[in-house]
Amino acid sequence: MKICFLGAGALGSSIGGTLAQNGKEVYLVDQWQEHVDQMNQNGLIFVEDGKETAIPIQATTDPSTLEKMDLLIVLVKSFATEEAIKQSAPLIGENTLVLSLQNGLGNEEILEQQLNPRQIIGGKAYVGGVLIAPGKVIPGIKGKEICVGEMNGQQTERIQKVAEELNEGGITTVISSNIKGMIWDKLMINVATGALAGITGLPYGELYQLPEVEATAFAAIEEAIAVAKAHQIVLSEESPQAIWQKAAAGLPYGFKTSILQSLEKQQRSEIDFINGAVVRWAKKAQLTAPVNQTLTACVKGIEAKNSQGDAND
Template identity: 55%
Template sequence: MKIGVLGAGALGSVIGGTLAQAGEDVWLVTRSQAHVAAVRAAGLRLIGSEGESAVSRIHAATDSNEVGPCDLVIVLVKSFDTEQALRKSAGLFGPETVVMSLQNGLGHEDALAEVVGRRNVIAGKTYVGGVMLEPGVVIAGVQGKETLIGELDGSLSLRVQAIADVFNRAGLVTVAAPDIMSIIWDKLLVNVATGALAAITRLPYGPLYDIAEIHTVAVHAVAEAIAVAEARGISLSITEPEEAWRKAAEGLPPNFKTSMLQSLEKGSVTEIDFINGAVVAEGRRLGIATPYNETLVACIKGIEASLH
């Protein structure tokens, strides 16, 4: 299967590299010229809980026209860049290309459908993690981390099952799942638990999980998100805030940094509007108070403002 990973930063490189190790034809597409140059020169190095591996049979490009149409395009660009990134990457898409978002937060599938058509879009969420140590070198959090994918209409299709089979053969534990919107909300709870708090404190998971006060705030923020989801009629598999807090760190090393923290360290804006901000927006619409999430959003917005 020819697979393009659009927005191949840390997480995209982990997923793409793992698929390439299993023999898939993988193209990492990223704006980082340094990352592309490093991968082309020496391959991709993945550092995981079971040691380090080198992926030599993998392609990397900054220009989607160099890649050509793919069977599957995995979208991992920052949420606020989704529509613009797809329009700039038209070379990746043929009439039968399946486009799958594995981005954090809510609302990406509608943005994808605007560009490639709803019939070409499937949704997914992954608990796989990644941290870019330097161009071409990534910490990979794959062990015990599940990926779930599904059709937007909640059906179980052959194409979704075929993609799940490809992922599973590569060692990426993947389930073809009905009712993908419930799964998207489950993943949102995990992001709510640690994303903003890690970014505000600038802490990787080791010290983050050692501080009782952080744990308390995280649990309250997740409880608010659960209340909002239940008011929307979403059927969650994560029903206790503590479960989201625990799940966020499963299988990841103490030096793991959330994507929101990585964004701030690079001087970039974050995806806060699509994570905690989505909880706040839905809470306002439904008349549910979300003071913990409102505070986390305010703190992140303040930090973003200080960077520019």
Template identity: 50%
Template sequence: MNICILGAGALGCAIGATLSEAGHETWLLNRSAAHVEAMNRQGLEVHDERGQRQVAVKASTRATEIGEVDLVVVLVKSFHTAEAIASAKALIGPQTLVLSLQNGLGHEDILADAVGRERVLAGKTYVGGVLLGPGRIRAGVTGKHTYIGELDGQLSERVQAIAEVFNGAGLATTVSANIMGTMWDKLLVNVATGALTGITRLTYGQLYSEPLLKSTSLAAVAEAIAVARAAGIELSLNDPESAWNLAAEGLPAAFKTSMLQSLEKGSVTEIDFINGSVVRWGQRHGVATPVNATLHACMKGIERAMADHQQEEA
């Protein structure tokens, strides 16, 4: 299969390297010239449970260099979705499918507006990746599951074919007849800790030792569960305590959420697609979400202060 990873950062490179090693023509598309040049010059340096190795990959900063592909796997930050897909139109041919494995909710609608809803597939992945430097990643693929599916829940041949490709490459992939439920399950885990750690700047060890913060987390997750039920979403996680516990499962006390990591790097966060999505869906279905609205507003205030500070220093 001819595949392009749109947004080949740490996670995109982890998935792309796995597919490349399995013999699929896989392009890694990233805006960073230094990252792309390093990969094209010496291969992608991968550190994982197998040790360290160089993986020969194809990388580019321009979609026009790649041309039409069978599958576009979207892994850009959610707030870059519209810009990224608009600049990647050269990848889209008559039969091209677009699979989002991004965090949060709402990006699938942005992609549908750009390329047509009939092309869009959605999913969630628990594969991990950390960028160590240009052309260098730490990857966690073994034992990490990915779930993909049609937006309408059909068990189509095309989504089954993608799952076969992923599984054959070593990416443990399951086709879901309830991908929206799967996405909401993952959203509940993000709602449990993301905004709270961004606002407080606490690691997981610190967060999980503060009873007041746990109470706030459970209230936010309870709102999200109520919204999902009102929307007719079938959840696997139906108890706020389960989402709170699952968020920290297997992670060290020093762990920092992606929300906190983004702020520490001076970047905006995916808050609009996480707690912000809960608020929007709540408004749509008549469910009050005051805790999520407050967390969302506080994070937007932090982003504003950060942006103003960066502008003053420029």
């Protein structure tokens, strides 16, 4: 199976590198030229337990240099999904499966607008990684898993083949008959802490010490749960307290959410696909989500301030 990762940041590099290390045919597409050059020249470097391992892998900034793929795994930032999938047309054949492992809610809908909806399968990644330099990553794969599934919940031969291929490649992969529910489950985790960390500038250790932050997180989660129920989404957990605790499980004191990392780099965040998505889906169900709307507005304000700073430099 030819597998291509659209987006080779920390997660794409960690998963793709693990598959390549275990003999799978893997290609990486990323816009960071230095990162791509380093991987092509020196291999993708895994840093584990103080040791460095070079993994031969083919990377490119230009999808048109590659052939049609059997599986395209999308890991670009959510706001870049539409443009990235358009640029990846040379990779997508009639039988190519397209799997989003991105953060947030709404990526599958964007893909369905650009492709034949039957080509889209769903997934969620509970693995991690840290990109520490161009071509060099600390993978967070061991003991963690990926969930995949058909968007309609059916058990099909093709989803079994995808799971088998990933498992053989060293990525623990399970099949879910409720992939939409799992996407919302992961959304709850991001809703709990993402925006609050971004707005306060606090890593987890300090964020979790403030009762006011906890109360706001609970309110945001409660809104998201109500919206999910209104759309007949079956969640695995409906306790704000449990979701709040799950969001921090196993993570270090200094952990920073992706929204906080984006704002610190003065980059655009994925807020529209996290708290902003709750607001949009609330409107579809004729509900309101004032806490998530406020959190979204605050992050948008920080982004606007950051962009003004760039303009004034």
